[in-house]
Amino acid sequence: MSAIENLLSGVDDTRAWQEDLYRDLHSHPELSHQEHRTSEKIAERLKALGFTTTSGIGGTGVVGVLENGDGPVVLLRADMDALPVRETTGLDYASDVTSTNDEGDEVPVAHACGHDVHVTCLLGAADIFSHHTADWHGTLIALFQPAEETGDGARGMVDDNLAGIVPQPDVALAQHVLAFPSGQVGTQPGPVLSAADSVRVTVYGRGGHGSMPQATIDPVVLGALIAIRLNIVVSREVAPTDTAVLTVGSLVAGTKSNVIADHAILQLNLRTYNDATRTRMIAAIERIVKAECEASDSPKPPEFEYFDRFPLTSNDDDITAKVADAFAQPFGDRAITLGQQTASEDFSDIPNALGVPYTYWGIGGTDTSLYAKAEKAGRVNEDIPVNHSPNFAPVIQPTLDTGTAAMITAAAAWLIVS
Numbered sequence: 001m002s003a004i005e006n007l008l009s010g011v012d013d014t015r016a017w018q019e020d021l022y023r024d025l026h027s028h029p030e031l032s033h034q035e036h037r038t039s040e041k042i043a044e045r046l047k048a049l050g051f052t053t054t055s056g057i058g059g060t061g062v063v064g065v066l067e068n069g070d071g072p073v074v075l076l077r078a079d080m081d082a083l084p085v086r087e088t089t090g091l092d093y094a095s096d097v098t099s100t101n102d103e104g105d106e107v108p109v110a111h112a113c114g115h116d117v118h119v120t121c122l123l124g125a126a127d128i129f130s131h132h133t134a135d136w137h138g139t140l141i142a143l144f145q146p147a148e149e150t151g152d153g154a155r156g157m158v159d160d161n162l163a164g165i166v167p168q169p170d171v172a173l174a175q176h177v178l179a180f181p182s183g184q185v186g187t188q189p190g191p192v193l194s195a196a197d198s199v200r201v202t203v204y205g206r207g208g209h210g211s212m213p214q215a216t217i218d219p220v221v222l223g224a225l226i227a228i229r230l231n232i233v234v235s236r237e238v239a240p241t242d243t244a245v246l247t248v249g250s251l252v253a254g255t256k257s258n259v260i261a262d263h264a265i266l267q268l269n270l271r272t273y274n275d276a277t278r279t280r281m282i283a284a285i286e287r288i289v290k291a292e293c294e295a296s297d298s299p300k301p302p303e304f305e306y307f308d309r310f311p312l313t314s315n316d317d318d319i320t321a322k323v324a325d326a327f328a329q330p331f332g333d334r335a336i337t338l339g340q341q342t343a344s345e346d347f348s349d350i351p352n353a354l355g356v357p358y359t360y361w362g363i364g365g366t367d368t369s370l371y372a373k374a375e376k377a378g379r380v381n382e383d384i385p386v387n388h389s390p391n392f393a394p395v396i397q398p399t400l401d402t403g404t405a406a407m408i409t410a411a412a413a414w415l416i417v418s
Contacts, residue, residue: 003135003136003412003416004135004329004330004408004409004412004416006132006135007128007129007132007135007136007408007412007416008330008405008408008409010127010128010131010132010408011124011128011401011404011405011408013128013131014124014127014128014404015397015400015401018120018121018123018124018400018404019396019397019400021041021120021123022116022117022120022396022400023093023396024041024093025038025041025111025116025119025120026091026093026094026095026111026116026393027093027094027095027097028095028097029082029083029095029097029109029110029111029116030080030081030082030099030109031081031082031083031084031099031101031107031109032081032146032147032148032149032150032153033059033060033081033146033147033150033153034060034081034099035060035080035081035146035147036060038060038080038119038144039055039056039060039061039062039080039144039146040055042062042080042119042123042144043055043062043064045123045126045127046062046064046123046126046142047064049064049066049126049127049130050066050130051064051065051066051126051130051142052064052065052066052067053065054165057157057160057161057162057165058145058146058147058153058155058156058157058158058159058160058162059146059147059153059156059160060080060146060147061143061144061145061146061153061156061157061160062143062144063141063142063143063144063162063165063166064126064141064142065139065140065141065142065166065167066126066129066130066139066140066142067139068129068133068136068137068138068139068140069137069138070137070138071136071137071138071139071414071415071417072138072139072170072171072414072415072417073138073139073141073167073168073169073170074138074139074140074141074169074170074171074173074411074414074415075141075143075166075169075171075172075173075350075351075354075356076122076125076126076140076141076142076143076173076174076407076410076411077122077143077144077145077172077173077174077347077350078115078118078119078121078122078142078143078144078145078174079115079118079119079144079145079146079148079153079347080115080118080119080144080145080146080148081115081146081147081148081149081150081153082095082109082110082111082112082113082115082116082149083109083110083111083112083113083149083388084099084101084107084108084109085108085109085110085112085388085390086108086110086390087108087110087112087390087391087393088390088391089390089391089392089393091393094110094393095108095109095110095111097109097110110390111393112387112388112389112390112392113149113387113388113392114176114177114178114365114387114392114394115148117177117363117365117394117399117400117403118175118176118177118403119144120400120403120404121175121400121403121404121406121407122142122144122407123142124400124404124407125142125404125407125408125411126140126142128404128408129408129411129415135416136412136415136416137415137417138414138415138417139167140411140415141166141167141169143157143166143350145157145347145350148345148346148347150308151196151308151309151310151344151346152346153346154346154347154348154349154350155346155349155353157350158349158350158353158354162350162353162354163353163354168354168356169351169354169356170356170414171319171356171357171358171359171414172347172350172351172354172356172357172358173323173358173359173360173407173410173411174347174358174360174361175360175361175362175363175403175406175407176343176345176360176361176362176363177362177363177364177365177387177394177399177403178341178362178363178364178365178386178387179364179365179366179384179385179386179387179392180362180364180365180366180371181364181366181368181371181372182363182364182365182366182367182368182394182395182397182398182399182402183334183364183368183398183399183402184331184334184335184336184363184364184402185327185331185334185335185336185361185362185363185364185402185406186335186336186337186338186339186361186362186363186364187315187320187323187324187327187335187337187338187359187361188315188320188337188338188339188340188361189315189316189317189320189321190314190315190317191273191274191312191313191314191315191340192313192314192315192338192340192341192360193312193313193340193341193343193344193345193360194243194245194271194272194273194310194312194313194340194341194342194343194344195271195272195273195275195278195309195310195311195312195344196269196270196271196308196309196310196344197269197270197278197282197306197308197309197310198267198268198269198306198307198308198309199267199268199269199270199282199285199304199305199306199307200265200266200267200268200304200305200306200307201226201265201266201267201268201285201289201302201303201304201305202263202264202265202302202303202305203219203222203223203226203263203264203265203266203289203292203293203298203302204217204219204262204263204293204298204299204300204301204302205217205218205219205222205260205261205262205263205264205296205298205299206262206299207259207260207261207262208259208260209258209259209260210257210258210259210260211258213260216260217296217297217298217299218260219253219254219260219261219262219263219264220253220254220260220261220264221296222264222292222293222296222298223251223253223264223266224251225292225295225296226266226288226289226292227248227251227266229288229292230246230248230268230285230288231246231248233246233281233284233285233288234246234281237280237281237284238277238280238281242273242274242277243272243273243340243342244270244271244272244273244277244281245269245270245271245342246268246269246270246281246285247268247269247270248266248267248268249267249268249269250265250266250267251264251265251266251267252264252265253265268285270282270285271342271344272312273312273340274312275312278312285304286304289302289304290302310344310345310346311346311348311349311352312348313344313345313347313348313360314348315358315359315360316357316358316359318357319357319358319359320359320361322413323359323361323409323410323413325413326409326410326412326413327406327409327410330405330409331402331405331406334402338361338362341362343387345360347360348360359410361406361410363399363402363403363406364399364402365394365395365399366384366394366395367395370383370384371384
C-alpha cells in the first residue's frame with residue numbers, strides 16, 4: 001500500500017467519531033466571534049493528537065502545529081461560525097439555538113453554510129496525519145478561523161500575530177461544502193470566489209406633508225430612481241465577458257402614508273472577479289447616486305458607508321493544478337471543474353498576508369439521488385437548498401468522508417515526497 005493509500009485508509013478509523021462530532025457541532029452552532037464552545041472542542045482534540053496548540057487568536061481562532069521532521073509546511077484551514085438563521089431541515093440533530101447578536105437582539109442560529117462540515121473534516125485529517133507519521137514528513141498547520149461570515153475573522157487572526165505563531169507555510173489550502181452532489185470535489189484555477197462589497201447609501205430630501213409634495217424633495221422618488229439606474233450598471237458598464245453582480249437589497253424611507261420623509265437609505269451589494277471591475281462599479285455607484293441627488297436638488301450630499309467587504313479568492317494556477325492532479329486518482333470522475341462561484345470568502349486574507357500561494361476547492365453536500373431527480377426535472381435551483389438557506393444541511397455521508405479525504409490528498413501532495 002502506498003503512503004497516500006495508507007493515509008486515506010485512516011478515514012475508516014475516524015468516520016464514527018467524525019459523524020458524532022458533526023451532529024454535535026450542527027446542533028450547537030455559534031455566531032461569528034462567539035465560537036467559544038467550538039474552539040474549546042477543537043483545541044482539546046488537537047492537544048490530544050499531539051499538536052502544539054494556540055487558542056484565542058483573533059478572539060476565538062485556534063491553530064495546531066504538528067512537526068514531523070524536515071519538509072514542506074502545509075496550512076489547512078477551516079472556518080467555524082454559524083449564521084443568524086432559523087433551521088427548518090427537520091433533522092433530529094437540527095439546531096434550536098438562539099443567541100444575542102452584536103446589536104443586542106436575540107436571533108436564531110444555525111450552521112446553514114456548512115462550517116460544521118469544514119471543522120469536522122479538518123479535525124479528521126489532523127487525526128489521520130497524527131497517527132500515520134511514517135507516511136509523510138514536514139509540518140502540518142491546522143487553522144480554525146472564526147467569523148468568516150462577517151468577513152473579518154481571517155484579518156483578525158493575521159492582526160493578532162498569526163505570522164509569529166505558526167511557521168512560514170509553503171502553501172495554504174481550504175475547501176467549502178456546496179450544493180452539488182455529495183462525493184464530488186471541484187477545483188478551479190484563477191478567480192474562484194468573487195470579491196464582495198456592501199454599501200449603505202443615505203440620500204437626503206426635504207420632508208413634509210403628503211398632500212403638499214411641491215414643498216418637499218421626496219427621498220422615496222430619489223431612492224427609486226437611483227435603484228433603477230444602478231440596475232443597469234452591469235448591463236451597460238461591465239463588459240459582457242466579465243462577470244459581476246450589483247443588487248439593491250434594501251430601500252427604506254418614511255414611517256407613514258401621508259408623510260414625505262427627509263431621507264432614504266439604500267443597501268447595495270456588489271460581486272466582482274477583478275480589481276478593475278470592482279473599482280469601476282464602485283465609481284459608477286457613487287457617480288449615479290451623486291448625479292441623481294443633484295438632479296433632485298437634494299439639500300445635502302449623499303453618504304456612503306462600505307461594510308462586509310470580502311477579498312477576491314483567486315487560486316494560484318500551479319498550486320491548483322497540483323491539487324487537481326492529486327484528486328484525480330482517489331476521486332476519479334468525481335473530481336470536476338468547479339467553475340467561478342459568486343459567493344465570497346475571507347480565507348485569502350491569510351495566505352495573502354503570509355505571502356503564500358493557495359488554492360480553494362469545493363466539495364458536494366447534496367444527496368446524489370435528490371440532485372439527479374431535480375436536475376432531470378430542470379428544478380435544481382428550486383428544489384436543492386443552497387448555502388445560507390434555512391433548509392441547508394449537507395448529507396453526512398459521503399460528504400464527511402469526501403471532505404476529509406480531499407484535505408488529506410491535497411496536503412499529501414506536498415507532505416509525501418518520494
